[in-house]
Amino acid sequence: MSSRPPSDRSSPAPERARPSSAQVRRWRRYLADERAEGAVYRHLASRRQGEERDVLLGLADAERRHEQHWRDLLGDLAGRPGKGALRTRVLGWLARTFGGVFVLALAQNAEQRSAYGGDADATNAMAADERVHGEVVRALAARGRARMSGGFRAAVFGANDGLVSNLALVLGIGATGVSAGTVLFTGISGLLAGALSMGAGEYVSVRSQRELLESSTPDPEAHSVIPDLDVDANELALVYRARGMSAAEAEEHAAGVIARVTAGHGMPEQELREYEEVGTGWTAAVSSFLFFASGALIPILPYIFGMTGTPAVLLAAGMVGLALMGTGAVVGVLSGAPPLRRALRQLAIGFGAAAVTYALGLAFGSAVV
Structure with a gap:
């Protein structure tokens, strides 16, 4: 690997020995990634106007400068343009197809994972650029998060409450030894009661918050x-x-x-006007109702289709587990945190609550017997 004086990584050496095959592969990978990342920002810019569009195009120009750095190092070894890393290509597809705050959050994570800080062939300026790009994308994503905060919060909380509370209810009742029909109707009652309660609670909460902010x-x-x-x-x-x-x-x-x-x-x-946007009460209420109901429906699906006993319990728990991991991963992506960690945390919390109610159901069932 080539080296340069530690006091100045920003100036390339006047003469460079022919790079090794490992260097060429790495530089080509960097070149392809820079091309793909620049395309992501251009796709996002095409969906925006005004200042946000200009900022995204500025990021694309910076990626083009980085791309040129690797072209200069490779010279005639650059070869045909590569496709970039899979995650960057997926990000490009999402930017072309959807845009939005989720893509910005993913781009923020990508910028924070840059390897330039530990690569002697990248300049100090490039490593600094990538760090700053992460902050620029974070600021852009924050605008989108603020715009969707009210409805998104109600949707995520509603779905998770529906999943966990109805799974816990179904497992707790089922563990007492009652019939599958009783478990099903208990689950349906929990779905309706919880969804109505969540919707009403979110409406009152958001409406009250808006009134408090408006008074200030x-x-x-x-x-x-x-x-x-x-x-x-x-x-x-x-x-x-x-x-x-x-x-x-x-x-x-x-x-x-x-x-x-x-x-x-x-x-x-x-x-x-100095207060934050929190969404409308009706938006939060409808989102909370629908997402709670959709989450609460999953644990009772096996019973709706006639399953009973342990197979129904295992299938319900498995489907709820996948849904919990999905909502946790979405929250992780949107917040710029590692999605797998958030998914596993969500799974542990949900299954922990369900396990407690299942154990209580077994205890009550034994006591009745």
């Missing part, structure tokens, strides 16, 4: 009295001090606002 929103009509304020006393500065600014910052900001309004430019937009 600055009065949009308050700016009409600003021209009449005593500039020497500047009571407006007290508003900004109450919001957490220091005395000097509040005085400066208030003077700027007064000057803007007096000149006829109106109130700055950020002064009029």
